[in-house]
Amino acid sequence: MxxxxxxxxxxxxxxxxxxxxxxxxxxxxxxxxxxxxxxxxxxxxxxxxxxxxxxxxxxxxxxxxxxxxxxxxxxxxxxxxxxxxxxxxxxxxxxxxxxxxxxxxxxxxxxxxxxxxxxxxxxxxxxLVVTGATALLALRDSVHAVKGERVLVRGAAGGVGTAVVQLAHALGCHVTALARDRHAPVLTGLGADEVLDYGSTTSDAIGPFDVIVDTVGTELNCYRSRLAAGGRMVTVGLSASALAAIAASSVYGSRRVRTFSANPDTAVLRDLADKVTSVALRPxxxxxxxxxxxxxxxxxxxxxxxxxxxxxxxxx
The missing domain is CATH 3.90.180.10 (Medium-chain alcohol dehydrogenases, catalytic domain)
Structure with a gap:
């Protein structure tokens, strides 16, 4: 073969x-x-x-x-x-x-x-396998996003980002997508309520957010500071610098930066299939x-x- x-x-x-x-x-x-x-x-x-x-x-x-x-x-x-x-x-x-x-x-x-x-x-x-499972586990199991919360998706145009935008929208969250300006029409079509150009938008000019899902892995402390009281943040963009920032953020308790490695089993894949069948998630x-x-x-x-x-x- x-x-x-x-x-x-x-x-x-x-x-x-x-x-x-x-x-x-x-x-x-x-x-x-x-x-x-x-x-x-x-x-x-x-x-x-x-x-x-x-x-x-x-x-x-x-x-x-x-x-x-x-x-x-x-x-x-x-x-x-x-x-x-x-x-x-x-x-x-x-x-x-x-x-x-x-x-x-x-x-x-x-x-x-x-x-x-x-x-x-x-x-x-x-x-959809890795991206969908990662998005599902991030929103559901890591930051526990719920209807009505303000969600920031950083790196929203990538594979995981587009899945997070869709699943957060399906949850009934207000979704802010941070991506290249030219990707705004696609992201709006996927359910983003607003799209901000990452090239001209600084972290201190946005928020606060109840949930931040980061797929980039840089400037984590800057974005973590944009969490509202009780807010939660997760990153799936891992690097040596990201791991250091994650460790340092532990002093912030519930407002720390979380991370995980998506490793879906059959149960998660079946949940993912349900999301696809219900059109909450599309490729x-x-x-x-x-x-x-x-x-x-x-x-x-x-x-x-x-x-x-x-x-x-x-x-x-």
Whole structure:
């Protein structure tokens, strides 16, 4: 089978599409024929070597965190899935993988997948797995956003940002999106009540907000100061400086900066499917690349300025 692999740590050109043996499912596992994957921040920082403590120094490493496709085979003790089922899911983000989601086949534990919502293509589904789960967990489990609250989404035009805008709108929150000015029409269409140009808007000129969801990972203390009394903030844009700011913010109690690593199980993916079915969340895709051009997809992700996701089409 063909699989995108990281051959060494570095820039996007270290990615190669290699011929490797097709994996076989063990007990409790499912073999999926992958039709689409996507590019996520986690994929890029693994490739760059920023998670060496987890991924180690042995190569090759599998590329691609998420996937959507069709069940080919189930291992022993798997219930609820059979060959032909259309599923979505993700590999474990804190484990080393020789092949991962950006491959013609992937083996995962059955507890890491769920059925794709009816009528949703694999390309659309792949664009929603990580971004949708991250947005859902951020709003629901991290900052506990509720109807009527004022929510600021920083980095609102990216994959996670567009999902947060939609889910916060569906909750009945007042949504302020911080993004490039040219992305305002799209974000307004997704449910943003107002869109502020991040290039000309300073943190001290906005707010206060009940909830801030940050996807950028910089200037966290500046934005944290724009929380109202009882406000909550979470960031999913992690870096060394962001981790330092998160740790330092602990002195502010409930108004600290929270973070988490999205690692959805079947229950979360089913909740996500409900959001898609109810049209509270829909895919936002910037571009689609073939598997052979996954390096170009990574480069486009790193250039930024996108609206939504870069998807990698593995098979049709």
């Amino acid at each position: 063909k699989a995108a692999q990281i051959t060494s740590y570095g820039a996007a050109d270290v990615l190669r599409v290699n011929e490797v043996a097709r994996p076989a499912p063990g007990a409790g596992e499912v073999l999926v024929s992958v039709e689409a994957s996507s590019v996520n921040g986690h994929d890029v920082i693994v490739r760059a070597g920023e998670l060496k403590m987890v991924s180690g120094r042995r190569f090759p490493l599998g590329a691609g965190l998420d996937f959507a496709g069709v069940v080919v085979e189930t291992g022993a003790d798997v219930e609820g899935y059979r060959a032909g089922d259309r599923v979505w899911g993700m590999v474990h983000p804190r484990k080393r993988h020789v092949t991962a989601g950006a491959a013609e086949y992937v083996v995962v534990p059955a507890g890491r997948i769920s059925l794709v919502p009816a009528g949703v293509s694999s390309v659309d589904a792949a664009s 936002v895709i910037d571009s689609v690349y073939p598997l052979t051009d996954i390096a170009a997809a990574h480069k486009a992700f790193e250039r930024g300025g996108v609206v939504g996701k870069h998807v990698v089409a593995v098979s049709a």
